[in-house]
Amino acid sequence: MTARQKHPAHRSGRARNLTPRGSLARRAAFAAAAASLGLALAHGCASEQPAVGRPNILLIVSEDNGPELGSYGDFFARTPILDTLARDGVRFQNAYVPQAGCSQSRAAFLTGLHPHQNGQIGLATWRFGLYRDDTPNLVRSLKAAGYRTGIIGKLHINPAEAFPFDFAEIPNSNFQRKEMAAYSEAANTFIGQSDEPFFLSVNYPDAHRPFLRQVDGIPEDPQSPDDVEPLPYMGLDSPTLRRDSADYHNSMTRLDSLIGDLLATLQNSGKSRQTIVVYLGDHGADLLRGKRTCYEGGVRVPLIVRWPGRQEAGQVREELVSTIDLVPTLLEAASAEPIPGLAGRSLAPLVAGESPGWRDLLFTEYHLHSNHNYFPQRAVRNSRYKLIWNLLPNERNPGYDFTVEKFIGEEEMAEALRQASEEVRRAYELMASPPEFELYDLEQDPFEFRNLAAEPGHEESLRELRGKLLQWRQETADPFLDPLNVTRLKDEIEATRKNGQYERPDGWNYREYLAPAVPPWGG
Secondary structure, three states: OOHHHHOOHHHHOOOOOOOOOOOHHHHHHHHHHHHHHHHHHHHOOOOOOOOOOOOEEEEEEEOOOOOOOHHHOOOOOOOHHHHHHHHHOEEEEEEEOOOOOHHHHHHHHHHOOOHHHHOOOOOHHHOOOOOOOOOOOHHHHHHHOOOEEEEEOOOOOOOHHHOOOOEEEOOOOOOOOOOOOHHHHHHHHHHOOOOOOEEEEEEOOOOOOOOOOOEOOEOOOOOOHHHOOOOHHHOOOOHHHHHHHHHHHHHHHHHHHHHHHHHHHHHHOOOHHHEEEEEEEOOOOOOOOOOOOOOHHHHEEEEEEEOOOOOOOOEEEEEEEEHHHHHHHHHHHOOOOOOOOOOOOOOHHHHOOOOOOOOOOEEEEEOOOOHHHOOOEEEEEOOOEEEEEEOOOOOOOHHHHHHHHHHOOHHHHHHHHHHOOHHHHHHHHHHHOOOOEEEEEOOOOOOOOOOOOOOOOOHHHHHHHHHHHHHHHHHOOOHHHOHHHHHHHHHHHHOOEEOOEEOOOOOOOHHHHHOOOOOOOOO
16 A cells, blocks of 8 residues: 555645644634635735735745645645645746755845856855845845845855845754744744834745754654655655655645744734735755756745735646746835846736736756756756756766765665666666756656657757757856856866865855856846
8 A cells, every 4th residue: 555545634634733833722823813814815805904005025935845735736745834825825836946056046036147147156155156245136125125124044145245134033054943933933023123014034944954853843743754655756765765755744844834833923913914925945855856956856846925915816827937036026016126137027917817928938057056066057948848958968967976875875776776667767877977968858757757858759849949048048148158167167166175075165266257247237
């Protein structure tokens, strides 16, 4: 009997831990607040009135998770709070980050630029950062428009001074999940400071590794490896992968509960009807073929928007959207001055239920995470096909070995591959040493196991997407169009290897040869 057969309650909503954290009284208060807000959104007849003037903005960011939520169809997800948010708001089914890395993704959704445009191509903890300290960003623009700005949780972008928040609490990553109640408590303090419009970014550590089974009794009834199956885009099964998948889902349940506390705090403040709520993951899970790749498991994320007074609630939008669309969206909502040269566009028409002409191509990229996994890539997808352009073709991908050695081990990986299908084994062989091009039919092969780039009958799709990708790289002044820059950065990274180990440098020279002469915003 499979895990799916053993746990029908996951689908019916009868799983035992579908409640926010805290006392029974607190849960009852949250349930009442959530019910009230749901009626308000559905009927517009609650005591709070729809937003007048400039709305508040609550941006909720989770770590290292793709769309593994019940509302996105994940069978093992226990995420009732986020599922309710999706029901009461707008769910974007095909939402992507520009790069599947923490600093890179966060810099992109706060600047509205791709990593190769803003310079945050690797982790801030490894000293990577923006090309320019004066890069326009959401925080500066909202402050200029009269908003109070706050951040709870990590920023993880260099330099931090480029994002001058008025209020900051819990600035570290907090991967050990200490004092998790402090997030909603800090939010309560900030929200209640003034009646001026606010922008608050709340950044939770779940579902980053370590995948903790339970913290402060959350979830109340953790799932075990026997309860789940490994995430399907890995294509493999093993004891470690089942354990990680179970505790990854436990982390998502805990995240859901904590977001429930935060939304209850907002509701109890009396400001929920004046507040846009945006929830997203910063990139996919830290599992095989997820984080640190251009595969769907790395770059596709959940994105939910609840916009009182503007939205058509309960929508599921199928358009290709990116988190770089958030800056133009939120600046429009705030009636703030737009930033020229941004890569994205406002989601406001989609939220409102309109059907504007929309992009038919979505672009992502990869450079590195830490110095251990430099393997630059560019990628594009349309409604059906996806092309990955590997800029160091036929070389060993260090990211493959990094992930296998760190999170599963060579012996267990070899056994899992032995039991897998031939198609999956070939996919992992390709990932370890990729060719120049990978072409996938996402309609027939959503987990990207069969590379069609060299197969007869797909020449036209390959040629068309390659041309579109090249055009985008030219239009966005991709510095890696010059192969010399690919090897320059590789050499600079390798120079940090001492006695077989990479060391964090004091600084980098890549800004000198990668930064555009004229930045996208024209400054």
